[in-house]
Amino acid sequence: MRQDFEKLFSHLKPAEPPTGLFDRIILAIRREQELRQTKRLLFGFLFLLFASFIATPLSWTMLVNQVENSGILYLVSTAISDFGTFLTLWQDFGLAILESLPIMGIIVFTISFGIALFTLRLFLYKKRLLLGYLINNFTPLEIIGQEKNTRQTNL
Amino acid sequence: MDSDQQLIADYLKGDEKSLEILIKRYLKPIYSFVYRYVGNEQEAEDATQEVFVKAWRNLKKFNQKKKFKTWIFTIAKNTSIDFLKKKKAIPFSKFENEEGENALTEKLIDPALLPDELFEQTSVGEMLNAAMKRLTPKYRMVLFLRYNDHFTFREIANILKESIDTIKTRHRRGIAILRKILKEK
Numbered sequence: 001m002r003q004d005f006e007k008l009f010s011h012l013k014p015a016e017p018p019t020g021l022f023d024r025i026i027l028a029i030r031r032e033q034e035l036r037q038t039k040r041l042l043f044g045f046l047f048l049l050f051a052s053f054i055a056t057p058l059s060w061t062m063l064v065n066q067v068e069n070s071g072i073l074y075l076v077s078t079a080i081s082d083f084g085t086f087l088t089l090w091q092d093f094g095l096a097i098l099e100s101l102p103i104m105g106i107i108v109f110t111i112s113f114g115i116a117l118f119t120l121r122l123f124l125y126k127k128r129l130l131l132g133y134l135i136n137n138f139t140p141l142e143i144i145g146q147e148k149n150t151r152q153t154n155l
Numbered sequence: 156m157d158s159d160q161q162l163i164a165d166y167l168k169g170d171e172k173s174l175e176i177l178i179k180r181y182l183k184p185i186y187s188f189v190y191r192y193v194g195n196e197q198e199a200e201d202a203t204q205e206v207f208v209k210a211w212r213n214l215k216k217f218n219q220k221k222k223f224k225t226w227i228f229t230i231a232k233n234t235s236i237d238f239l240k241k242k243k244a245i246p247f248s249k250f251e252n253e254e255g256e257n258a259l260t261e262k263l264i265d266p267a268l269l270p271d272e273l274f275e276q277t278s279v280g281e282m283l284n285a286a287m288k289r290l291t292p293k294y295r296m297v298l299f300l301r302y303n304d305h306f307t308f309r310e311i312a313n314i315l316k317e318s319i320d321t322i323k324t325r326h327r328r329g330i331a332i333l334r335k336i337l338k339e340k
Contacts, residue, residue, distance in 0.1 A: 002302070005330075009302035011280035012287075017186035021200055025178055025207045032208060 038133045041122075045130060048119040055112035063109045066102030075100060159223035163214060178207055181224075184304055185231050191299060192235035192292075202238045206231045225310045228300070232314055286336040294329030297322055 067073065075097050079086040086093050123130065157165070157176070165173035185206055190199035209230050217226060287295055300306045300314065308326070312319040 005298075005302045006305070008279070008283060009299075011278070012283055012303060013280055014183060014187040014303070015190040015196075015199070017182050017203065018196070018200060021186070021203060022179060022182055024200075025182075025204050026175065028204055028208050029174070029211050032212070 035133075038129055041126060042130055042133055045119065045122055045126075048115055048122070052112060052116035052119050056109075056116050059105070059109040059112040063102060063105035066105040070100040070102050072097060072100040072102070160219055163217065163219065163223065167215065174211065177223075181207075181227055185227065188228060188231050188299070188304065189235050191296070192232070193238050198238055198242075202231075202234050205238075206234045209234065222310065225306070225313050228304070228306070228314045229316075282337070286333055289336050290329060290332055294325055294332060297325045298329045298333065301326060 075093065079093055079097075157173070159177065159180075162173040162177045166177070182203070186199060186203045189202045189206065190196070193199050193202055206227065210227050213230075217223070287298070290298070296315065297311055300311045301308075306314070308319055308322050312322045315322065
């Protein structure tokens with residue numbers, strides 16, 4: 001029975017998709033893909049911005065404290081004030097300065113400062129994309145309406 | 156020819172062409188399925204686009220052990236229903252009772268489908284098309300999915316989210332009604 005009906009149904013002309021529908025679908029998928037990428041980029045950017053906003057001042061404070069407590073400033077000022085002695089004992093001085101360097105503070109500050117610079121660079125490179133996405137998706141409807149009205153009035 | 160599963164796997168690995176092949180493969184059956192549901196070219200076009208975008212969005216979540224064809228037809232069915240809801244039209248099926256009988260069919264007169272006109276139609280395709288239009292959507296959909304899109308009862312049950320027994324009953328009744336309509340000629 002199934003074959004008989006399948007044969008019968010083969011006489012039916014299926015509704016033909018209009019030309020251009022395939023391209024429309026591909027275009028819609030591409031647009032969605034771009035939107036998804038922009039969204040990902042925006043979230044990444046916001047995360048980095050937030051992280052660097054918190055990390056940079058904190059790591060700077062930590063670095064300053066460590067420098068103050070390490071005695072490196074005392075060694076440097078001695079080297080400057082008594083340059084002759086420094087020249088004679090430069091190897092010992094150098095070693096003492098190196099030993100008193102706040103390595104952890106320097107590393108943490110360098111990383112957080114690097115992140116801040118990278119975030120700034122990311123914003124500068126993709127500002128149009130990021131701002132465009134923010135304007136299109138997060139502008140309150142009243143503002144969009146007001147903008148449209150202003151444009152129409154100007155025209 | 157690559158299987159659907161292979162095409163999906165290739166696309167997920169980064170081969171964009173595979174997705175295009177997959178869309179081309181299902182464009183016609185999906186469009187025709189959606190068209191049968193929404194009954195309007197413009198809306199069928201929009202709904203078909205929506206079906207493929209939804210499928211693309213969820214492609215990563217698609218269970219490769221299942222049949223892609225059943226999955227995409229399920230999306231098509233849900234999208235078509237959403238479109239009908241958006242139109243705020245009451246679906247014809249709403250008037251059907253559990254037995255699949257439609258209170259409206261008794262009252263509505265469809266001028267395009269008078270038996271006399273059926274007599275005049277010469278081509279088998281046109282005749283069948285007209286006969287199918289006289290069936291209620293529930294029966295029509297089951298018959299189309301079974302004989303036009305070549306699904307098994309279990310797959311139809313999955314697509315329409317009904318039990319297999321309900322589908323078999325609808326199929327049996329649909330066939331009986333279709334035979335009756337065709338015999339009237």
